Amino acid sequence: MSKVVVVTSGKGGVGKTTSTAALGAALAQTGDKVAVVDFDVGLRNLDLIMGAERRVVFDLINVVQGDAKLHQALIKDKRLETLSLLAASQTRDKDALTATGVARVINELRQKFDWVVCDSPAGIERGATLAMRHADTAIVVSNPEISSVRDSDRIIGLLDSKTLKAEKGEELDKHLLITRYDGERAGRGEMLTNEDVLEILSIPLLGIVPESQEVLRASNLGAPVTISSPMCAPARAYRDAVRRLKGETVAMSVPSDQTGFFSKIFGRRAA
Amino acid sequence: MNLLRLFGRRRSATVARDRLQILLAHERTYSGQSDLVASLRDEILEVLQKHVKVAEEQVQIRMERGDQVSTLEVEIEIPTPAQRRVA
Numbered sequence: 001m002s003k004v005v006v007v008t009s010g011k012g013g014v015g016k017t018t019s020t021a022a023l024g025a026a027l028a029q030t031g032d033k034v035a036v037v038d039f040d041v042g043l044r045n046l047d048l049i050m051g052a053e054r055r056v057v058f059d060l061i062n063v064v065q066g067d068a069k070l071h072q073a074l075i076k077d078k079r080l081e082t083l084s085l086l087a088a089s090q091t092r093d094k095d096a097l098t099a100t101g102v103a104r105v106i107n108e109l110r111q112k113f114d115w116v117v118c119d120s121p122a123g124i125e126r127g128a129t130l131a132m133r134h135a136d137t138a139i140v141v142s143n144p145e146i147s148s149v150r151d152s153d154r155i156i157g158l159l160d161s162k163t164l165k166a167e168k169g170e171e172l173d174k175h176l177l178i179t180r181y182d183g184e185r186a187g188r189g190e191m192l193t194n195e196d197v198l199e200i201l202s203i204p205l206l207g208i209v210p211e212s213q214e215v216l217r218a219s220n221l222g223a224p225v226t227i228s229s230p231m232c233a234p235a236r237a238y239r240d241a242v243r244r245l246k247g248e249t250v251a252m253s254v255p256s257d258q259t260g261f262f263s264k265i266f267g268r269r270a271a
Numbered sequence: 272m273n274l275l276r277l278f279g280r281r282r283s284a285t286v287a288r289d290r291l292q293i294l295l296a297h298e299r300t301y302s303g304q305s306d307l308v309a310s311l312r313d314e315i316l317e318v319l320q321k322h323v324k325v326a327e328e329q330v331q332i333r334m335e336r337g338d339q340v341s342t343l344e345v346e347i348e349i350p351t352p353a354q355r356r357v358a
Contacts, residue, residue: 146287153295189282196288200295 002110005117005245006135007177008159010151012122014143015179018215018225020119021049022238023139023245025224028083030242032114035074037086039131040121041097044088050077051222052085061089064101070108079227084113094127106134124154129162136165137173137245139206143180144192152176152201175206177241182211183255194254207241209234210255297336308332315345323349 007020017040024036038046041061047053058073063086070086077083086109089096109116120131132138138159142152156174165172178194185191194208214232218225226235233255240250312332319325329348335341 146291149291150294150298153298157299186284189284192284192287196284200288200291 002114002116003136004106004110004134005115005137005139006120006132007117007139007141008120008128008132008155009141009148010122010124010128010155011143011148014141014148015209015215016122016141017045017049017119018219019139019141019177019179019209019238020046020117021224022218022226022235023242024115024117025077025080025083026226026235026239026242027115027117027245028077028080029226029239030246031082033082033112034115034117035084035086035109035113036117036119037109038088038119039097039127040119041088041092041094041127042090043121044090046119047075047085047087048222049219050085050224052077052087053222056087059087059089060105061092061096063105064097066101070105070112079223094121094125097127097130099130099133102130103134124158128155129158132159132163134164135159135172137175138163139175139177140201140203141177141179142197142201144178144182144186144194144197146192149192149197149200156201156203174203175245176201176203177206177209179209180211181208181255187256205252206244207237208252208254209237209241293336293338297341308334311343315347319347325349 005023007016007023009016017038020036024034028034036046036050037060038044039060040046044059047056052075055075058068060073062068063070063073074084074086077085086105106116118131118135121127140152140155140159142148159172159174160166163172176198178197181194182191186193194205198205210233212232212234214229215225215234218228221228225232226238229235230239237253240253243250312330315332316325316327316330319330325347329350331344331346333344333346335344
């Protein structure tokens with residue numbers, strides 16, 4: 001049974017595209033067939049994060065409008081055989097996405113892949129609502145920061161009202177992914193803790209991705225962080241998230257909220 | 272950390288959490304009726320105009336959201352007969 005997942009947040013810049021790439025690659029690393037789909041028409045970036053920007057010929061809009069076949073537009077990842085990308089159009093605008101066209105493409109993707117991971121654009125308009133429309137599962141990406149949490153709350157409201165599942169009266173599977181978490185600052189009371197965010201948004205926690213230099217390095221290199229440095233803390237967090245997504249029970253690792261004894265005494269930052 | 276508390280400085284994350292909780296409690300209640308204040312203003316104005324002559328800009332509605340209660344402040348300027356003569 002294939003699953004359609006939307007990665008969404010409301011607010012921009014919280015890590016939707018990074019997370020889509022990292023989760024998509026981690027899912028593909030388990031041997032499942034995965035398509036990551038960029039819904040950010042006009043401002044596509046998933047191709048860049050995946051390192052496939054020079055290989056885009058046809059895009060989502062071409063397929064939605066019937067100008068290209070799905071198999072022509074899918075870009076196979078060079079590192080992972082089971083991973084494919086469907087890029088967004090950079091030149092068209094979001095009105096080129098039609099509801100019926102998107103429904104047809106999603107259905108076709110369902111036939112070919114185990115997972116269809118949709119990278120939603122920021123905001124709550126057409127592109128974002130179409131990205132979430134067909135989802136079985138939603139991953140709400142939030143930073144431990146008030147404007148991000150507020151927007152996530154708004155998005156959760158939309159997930160509960162504007163998706164096909166919600167309209168049919170079915171429960172949409174929603175998960176919270178906290179990104180850019182700084183355990184030290186949270187420990188010092190300078191940043192909302194994961195418990196704060198969870199308590200406010202009250203949807204199950206999929207993972208906590210720590211703030212890390214590895215994420216920028218990965219995007220510089222054009223590789224999902226789960227491929228570029230599989231042993232770093234964010235990659236481990238994304239891999240654990242994928243195991244939870246696949247139904248495994250994995251203990252939640254909270255990025256350290258304690259600076260070490262010596263660092264405390266000498267005022268150094270913990271590694 | 273504890274010292275900061277002793278000196279009475281509230282940790283900023285606590286302030287953030289409290290602000291969010293109050294805000295979201297309201298946004299969840301009024302989602303879908305975001306123009307509540309605007310429609311209240313229109314309807315109050317309509318009722319008023321049945322009895323006194325007031326212009327739209329003479330009705331001010333403000334809302335202050337609080338933790339336990341919110342207040343809705345309605346200020347209506349009713350022109351005195353003297354003013355009306357001048358105008």
